[in-house]
Amino acid sequence: MKTFIDTGFVDTPAPRALGIEEIPGVVEQYRAGALNAIAAGFDGVEIHGANGYLVEQFLRDGVNRRADAYGGTVENRCRFLLEVTDAVCAAVGAQRTAVRLSPFSVTWDCSDSDPKPLYSHAVAQLATRDLAFLEVVEAINEAGDISSGGASNAFNITHILAAYNGRLVINGGYDAVRAEAVLARPGIDAVSFARPFICNPDLAERFARGAPLTPMADPAVIYGGGEAGYIDFARMAG
Numbered sequence: 001m002k003t004f005i006d007t008g009f010v011d012t013p014a015p016r017a018l019g020i021e022e023i024p025g026v027v028e029q030y031r032a033g034a035l036n037a038i039a040a041g042f043d044g045v046e047i048h049g050a051n052g053y054l055v056e057q058f059l060r061d062g063v064n065r066r067a068d069a070y071g072g073t074v075e076n077r078c079r080f081l082l083e084v085t086d087a088v089c090a091a092v093g094a095q096r097t098a099v100r101l102s103p104f105s106v107t108w109d110c111s112d113s114d115p116k117p118l119y120s121h122a123v124a125q126l127a128t129r130d131l132a133f134l135e136v137v138e139a140i141n142e143a144g145d146i147s148s149g150g151a152s153n154a155f156n157i158t159h160i161l162a163a164y165n166g167r168l169v170i171n172g173g174y175d176a177v178r179a180e181a182v183l184a185r186p187g188i189d190a191v192s193f194a195r196p197f198i199c200n201p202d203l204a205e206r207f208a209r210g211a212p213l214t215p216m217a218d219p220a221v222i223y224g225g226g227e228a229g230y231i232d233f234a235r236m237a238g
């Protein structure tokens with residue numbers, strides 16, 4: 001596994017489990033980060049609980065091997081997510097706090113043996129927090145390509161909708177037409193876009209006008225640490 005820093009790609013250190021005494025300090029870092037973001041002028045913060053990052057490493061039993069209050073049962077594995085969420089909500093307000101989850105996909109081998117009860121519990125608990133919104137990534141693999149992910153008839157957005165009654169944003173592989181169609185579904189409040197925005201900074205205006213989009217960047221050139229694929233796209237008239 002590699003990560004990109006100012007000197008280029010370097011090997012990542014081997015991960016280790018946090019000591020239980022370290023966890024309050026990490027929760028505090030989320031709280032402080034949220035306060036800093038608001039102080040810097042952001043409208044709100046989104047807690048990253050998706051795509052193999054730290055919160056998801058607590059959630060999923062393919063990675064979380066803990067034998068303490070943060071491992072084992074679904075309730076225990078959701079504890080860190082909920083502690084972080086509660087700390088951030090207390091600091092900046094629930095109406096400025098969102099959470100991002102990716103229940104249906106596996107990133108960096110961060111898998112779970114039975115995601116449906118895990119995420120049903122997580123989103124039911126989040127629903128009691130009256131967040132600004134919950135964002136659910138429907139399908140993405142680590143190459144940035146939309147695939148079937150882990151979504152199946154056995155576990156899909158319908159199950160999230162059944163367990164979550166707050167504001168819901170969904171993401172992953174949408175265009176304007178599919179987004180309009182999915183917004184007709186009760187319980188889905190908005191669709192978020194990532195890749196189309198990279199080469200269409202005026203995406204919302206283009207959607208509103210029905211204007212053509214600059215094609216998305218070649219996935220082979222993004223994630224490389226340089227500008228290629230981000231700011232070198234051909235500009236289209238109007």
Ligand SMILES: Cc1cc2nc3c(=O)[nH]c(=O)nc-3n(C[C@H](O)[C@H](O)[C@H](O)COP(=O)(O)O)c2cc1C
Binds near residue numbers: 140172173174194196
């Ligand atoms: C260059 C690039 C970087 C991304 N980095 C992250 C990331 O750090 N965390 C994350 O949750 N998703 C990340 N994503 C995924 C997007 O947030 C989004 O979920 C995904 O691209 C699917 O949405 P889209 O089809 O609208 O692009 C990244 C996507 C791209 C293209």
